[in-house]
Amino acid sequence: MAKYVFFNLPAFSHIQPTLAVVEELITRGEEVIYYLPEEFRAQIETTGAVFRAYPFELFSQEQTSPFSTEYHIHDIQVRLAVLQAYMIKQCMSIVPSLVESVRAERPDCLLYDGMFLWARLIAEILQIPRIVLRASYDLTDNPYANLLRVFSSSSEMIQTLNHELAGLCERYGLSRYEVNSFTEDNPSLSIAFIPRSFLPDPAQFDGRFLFVGPSLRTRWQARHALQDAETEKQLYIALGSIYTNQAEFYRLCFAAFGDTAWHVRLSIGTQLEPEALGPAPQNFLIAPRFPQLEILARTTIFVSHGGLNSVMESLYSGVPLVIVPETSEHEAIGTRVAELGAGIKLEKASLTAECLREAVDLVANDPSFAVRAGELQQQLQEAGGYRRAADAIMHYARR
Known part of the structure; x- marks a missing residue:
């Protein structure tokens, strides 16, 4: 020993x-x-x-x-x-x-x-x-x-x-x-x-x-087995565990996806209370943190800051991404995800609700993103x- x-x-x-x-x-x-x-x-x-x-x-x-x-x-x-x-x-x-x-x-x-x-x-x-x-x-x-x-x-x-x-x-x-x-x-x-x-x-x-x-001690399950409803569009938004004091960004997400066909889970961390964001749209579920791997198993698109752990867990689950970077490393990771065809990188400085919604809809409606995420999923799991x-x-x- x-x-x-x-x-x-x-x-x-x-x-x-x-x-x-x-x-x-x-x-x-x-x-x-x-x-x-x-x-x-x-x-x-x-x-x-x-x-x-x-x-x-x-x-x-x-x-x-x-x-x-x-x-x-x-x-x-x-x-x-x-x-x-x-x-x-x-x-x-x-x-x-x-x-x-x-x-x-x-x-x-x-x-x-x-x-x-x-x-x-x-x-x-x-x-x-x-x-x-x-x-x-x-x-x-x-x-x-x-x-x-x-x-x-x-x-x-x-x-x-x-x-x-x-x-x-x-x-x-x-x-x-x-x-x-x-x-x-x-x-x-x-x-x-x-x-x-x-x-x-x-x-x-x-x-x-x-x-x-990725070092994940969990058995991967087929995403469809955990879907809330096969026809429901599942969107997960999370900025990791550090970059969470982002009230303005969360309100932008309300504007982008409120009252749409998306069922949205929004993780806001512990630095903000949900009440500080104002009234949430009916199709939003807000929590300080979600069990990320479990949620990704039932997610269609992941809107992320581009942290390495988050991106690896998303691709391990076969989920394409829309990345809104916070740091230079996140920028590089977002660029690589886009190069590999598994998602889109946006610029936070010029981000609007319309831009974010269009990016998510593009990734959802173009099957090539999901196909490429699935190919990367196999590589990660192997x-x-x-x-x-x-x-x-x-x-x-x-x-």
């Missing part, structure tokens, strides 16, 4: 793909210890893993959170950069507090999200074999590239971070790290929760990358998912 330590960011989109992998490892008799903030204890312990808390709250700092108010896409990039700087700065206090905790566990392997610099440093300090888990679309980019786009490498902020990182590395005898060198994290194994076929240029990735597709990831992790730990 091998022992694994997982580290992750306290963000659902980064945690969710790992849960089925953890559960599969434990089912096979392996031991897993998972580090996250306390609020995720129940979610992790449900998998059978041992939970360990670390003291960090990604979105609790009002001054660093890019998600506390409504915003335009350019504002997001700046606020995200400040948040990334805050995360790097936390290395100085969190790494020393966690090194001894991990050392005491004596793990065979350390697994962590590609953005989790602390875990990378801990693995190098303790010389533990490591695997990077990649839950983002751009696998070649520096995970902190946005920070460098907003703040130049000569800026006071970047220079301060580099100075503090140099002190931390000197303390533990590591080679010097700088913010613009984070692209160099290329261990022997990186597991990406995306199918190789979804990448624009898969040939650039060598054998160190394993593409397992990519291996959590079982293939667990196979690779166990093989790597026993080398």
